[in-house]
Amino acid sequence: DGGITQSPKYLFRKEGQNVTLSCEQNLNHDAMYWYRQDPGQGLRLIYYSQIVNDFQKGDIAEGYSVSREKKESFPLTVTSAQKNPTAFYLCASSIQGSTDTQYFGPGTRLTVL
Amino acid sequence: GQQVMQIPQYQHVQEGEDFTTYCNSSTTLSNIQWYKQRPGGHPVFLIQLVKSGEVKKQKRLTFQFGEAKKNSSLHITATQTTDVGTYFCATRTGTASKLTFGTGTRLQVTL
Numbered sequence: 001d002g003g004i005t006q007s008p009k010y011l012f013r014k015e016g017q018n019v020t021l022s023c024e025q026n027l028n029h030d031a032m033y034w035y036r037q038d039p040g041q042g043l044r045l046i047y048y049s050q051i052v053n054d055f056q057k058g059d060i061a062e063g064y065s066v067s068r069e070k071k072e073s074f075p076l077t078v079t080s081a082q083k084n085p086t087a088f089y090l091c092a093s094s095i096q097g098s099t100d101t102q103y104f105g106p107g108t109r110l111t112v113l
Numbered sequence: 114g115q116q117v118m119q120i121p122q123y124q125h126v127q128e129g130e131d132f133t134t135y136c137n138s139s140t141t142l143s144n145i146q147w148y149k150q151r152p153g154g155h156p157v158f159l160i161q162l163v164k165s166g167e168v169k170k171q172k173r174l175t176f177q178f179g180e181a182k183k184n185s186s187l188h189i190t191a192t193q194t195t196d197v198g199t200y201f202c203a204t205r206t207g208t209a210s211k212l213t214f215g216t217g218t219r220l221q222v223t224l
Contacts, residue, residue, distance in 0.1 A: 041216070042217050045212075092156075101146065101161065102158065
């Protein structure tokens with residue numbers, strides 16, 4: 001079954017703790033992305049990666065970090081430096097190209113207490 | 114960076130009524146993609162428009178790309194409760210394969 005998986009669906013953490021969100025895809029896509037969505041808001045790009053071992057900051061990268069050691073995986077770490085981490089986090093992937101469709105995972109809802 | 118504005122932010126219609134959402138930019142867009150996100154779900158790709166003045170249809174949905182490639186619209190004819198969700202437009206930004214998403218239009222349909 002091809003697609004993008006994100007785990008867990010819901011995540012609770014205490015303030016001051018780092019937390020890593022998982023994103024895996026078996027679509028053989030080169031490009032992967034992380035977005036943040038707040039209630040009633042659009043999607044804001046955190047980080048993206050066009051190829052293994054390379055990634056770029058998006059519009060709101062502060063307080064986040066990523067790695068892309070494997071083509072299939074693009075984990076996102078929400079660090080304690082992120083001031084308002086509670087949000088819905090969406091991972092997406094696409095075939096490398098300028099106008100390619102993005103396929104989204106089911107998302108992880110992170111709540112920091 | 115490039116910005117795309119969507120209007121309205123929210124629309125509530127009765128089942129059977131039509132619905133339109135608009136996506137506007139101050140700069141020329143290379144392409145427009147439309148996505149639908151059901152409540153509690155994730156965005157799902159609907160369609161991509163590339164050519165000036167392009168019109169595409171998917172059953173009750175009609176997508177248009179403006180002649181100047183600065184705006185786009187999504188029109189739903191005779192809405193159904195299954196149309197409920199938030200509709201986003203998105204456009205490619207710069208040379209990288211990343212998208213800038215509009216703010217979205219949330220559609221509520223009641224019987």
